[in-house]
Amino acid sequence: MNLQTYPDRDLMMLALADRIAGALGDFLRREGRASLCLPGGATPLPVFDILSGVDLDWSRVTVLPGDERWLPEDDPRSNGGRIRRRMLTGRAVGAGFLPLYRPGLTPQEAAPVVAADLAPLLPLSVVLLGMGEDGHVASLFPGGGGIGADAPAVLAVPAGPAPEPRLTLSAPVLAGAMEVHLLITGPAKRAALERAAGLPPAEAPVRAILDHATVHWAEQE
Numbered sequence: 001m002n003l004q005t006y007p008d009r010d011l012m013m014l015a016l017a018d019r020i021a022g023a024l025g026d027f028l029r030r031e032g033r034a035s036l037c038l039p040g041g042a043t044p045l046p047v048f049d050i051l052s053g054v055d056l057d058w059s060r061v062t063v064l065p066g067d068e069r070w071l072p073e074d075d076p077r078s079n080g081g082r083i084r085r086r087m088l089t090g091r092a093v094g095a096g097f098l099p100l101y102r103p104g105l106t107p108q109e110a111a112p113v114v115a116a117d118l119a120p121l122l123p124l125s126v127v128l129l130g131m132g133e134d135g136h137v138a139s140l141f142p143g144g145g146g147i148g149a150d151a152p153a154v155l156a157v158p159a160g161p162a163p164e165p166r167l168t169l170s171a172p173v174l175a176g177a178m179e180v181h182l183l184i185t186g187p188a189k190r191a192a193l194e195r196a197a198g199l200p201p202a203e204a205p206v207r208a209i210l211d212h213a214t215v216h217w218a219e220q221e
């Protein structure tokens with residue numbers, strides 16, 4: 001496992017944002033465009049805040065959530081809503097945004113629509129992920145689908161492991177990105193990660209991306 005530990009949480013957020021900004025700049029120079037796939041949850045918000053102040057040609061960057069809670073963007077739990085408020089602001093206000101939530105559609109109806117919109121962006125340039133203490137990444141939960149090489153790019157996840165239905169990119173799409181970062185904080189997630197490293201991906205979905213990712217960890221939550 002490529003694990004980078006940091007003595008200080010704020011320093012980690014700065015270092016990670018700097019690394020992501022550098023990678024996006026490289027993609028823009030080499031390919032003329034770039035994509036940035038972001039996690040939900042609370043942990044990554046400081047990275048969003050820092051990145052949104054970075055001087056990049058954001059108009060050539062497409063930002064998208066790696067998973068979405070099936071809620072309107074003005075719901076405080078909406079991943080897309082948080083990305084819009086905390087990432088697509090400041091210097092990054094002109095970045096493109098590919099929403100996973102599609103008003104009026106069920107997650108099952110939206111999955112092929114989002115997959116069609118996603119296809120021209122593949123492979124994604126930079127994927128940032130968080131992780132739950134159960135080893136879930138994006139909305140790939142233990143015992144759910146979306147892990148194997150034959151998984152569809154985008155899949156609907158029924159409520160159960162999470163309180164609301166969701167849409168998620170699959171493990172092959174997330175792990176297939178040009179650069180993958182996993183951001184976790186605190187002793188409980190570190191212990192969960194170490195447990196997951198010894199489990200099959202179906203039981204601990206983070207395993208499906210671990211060989212492709214740099215893990216960033218600081219003790220302070």
Ligand SMILES: O=C1O[C@H](COP(=O)(O)O)[C@@H](O)[C@H](O)[C@H]1O
Pocket residue numbers: 039040041042043044066067068069079129130131132137138139
């Ligand atoms: O439900 C989710 O949880 C994970 C972890 O969130 P965190 O607040 O504990 O960092 C997140 O990575 C995922 O995208 C999200 O939808």
